[in-house]
Amino acid sequence: MAVIAADGFEEIELLGPVWYFKQLGAKVDIVAPKYNPAPERYGLTYPEMAKTHIMAIQYLQPVGWIKFDRTADQIKVSDYDAVFIPGGAWNPDNLRNDKDVIKFIQDFNKSGKLIAAICHAPVVLASADILKGKKLTGYWNIQVDLKNAGGTVLEQPVVTDGNLITSRHPIDVAEFSRAVETWLVKK
Template identity: 80%
Template sequence: MPVAHLLNAPGNEGLRQFFFDPIDDDQQLAGRKIAVIAADGFEEIELLGPVWYFRALGAQVDVVSMKANPAPARFGLTMPEMAQDHIMAIQYLQPVGWVKVDRRVDEIQVADYDAIFIPGGAWNPDNLRNDKDVIAFIQAFNQSGKLVAAICHAPVVLATADILKGKKLTGYWNVHTDLVNAGGQVLDQSVVVDGNLITSRHPIDVADFSRTVAEWLTENKNAK
């Protein structure tokens, strides 16, 4: 899923416009702090698109990941030295580069941020949902009433955190059953807002997802 092909594909004109239109208010999210929680295998546009947008609106955005946890030697896998403090981006299934990690999830507190969001990707959500520190942080953050957002496959991390019961939400089509089994009411639309939860379906929804997160934070200025 090369980003250039995605932006130029018929029907995706709105997504392309999102990235190329000037920002109207570069102070809309000034003073807001957002954590993007991600691990190896995140979908590139689902992380970098919203991060670019929120920073362009004046927010501080940190990339937060788990503690580095190399595969056991018997797996026969080797990772570059960069993997110690970076996470791997993918486009669909193809690795395409690395993003620097700002903080580790066991180093942060709920009070540090006004919102969190989780990008999707082929294996990023599976890495996150298996980490007890990630799950505990999401549960505490949700309990605070602050904004929790997820796109594509990422809502399965929220299912593992057991915060979807009775919630309206969406996600990538092949995880809908998981979301229903977690107690959610799944809708097939580009973005769904239910209280402090915002979810979207796939990379084509990045523009709607990002704008909705920004609008929620603007309308809920006291959600600190």
């Protein structure tokens, strides 16, 4: 399974499901966009760690770093049976601006393999333009974006529609993780 995340992922939405999937015996790769710092003229500095790690948050507060295994420009659809995108307020914005991430999601969707996204992460799927005619859910403040992308938003903890599983909030992590397991076991 590929877990695609960037700086600003919600810690429990990545670590909870990843722990669960590993307990089930899944091989999990944390995949991040290729390191691409802002231009020097912006005056921003990045820790050396940002080249190999992504920053976790808990409700907008930075809480640490997690090492990633690969970058989005290094992966291909045939490497994985499923892709999972955790939420977090910043993570999806960082992902949806990355051409390698968007192309991978589009290609993965064409394969019919599982794409799972929780909380704010479904906006990445909107940017990949794969939501037309799909039923899904997401965090309350992105629901209008999901509708504008052609999806039908349902207010429930987890929604499965074909190869797409979405969830709306950190409190739904356990139910979301079990839905991913159920989908994968059926295949």
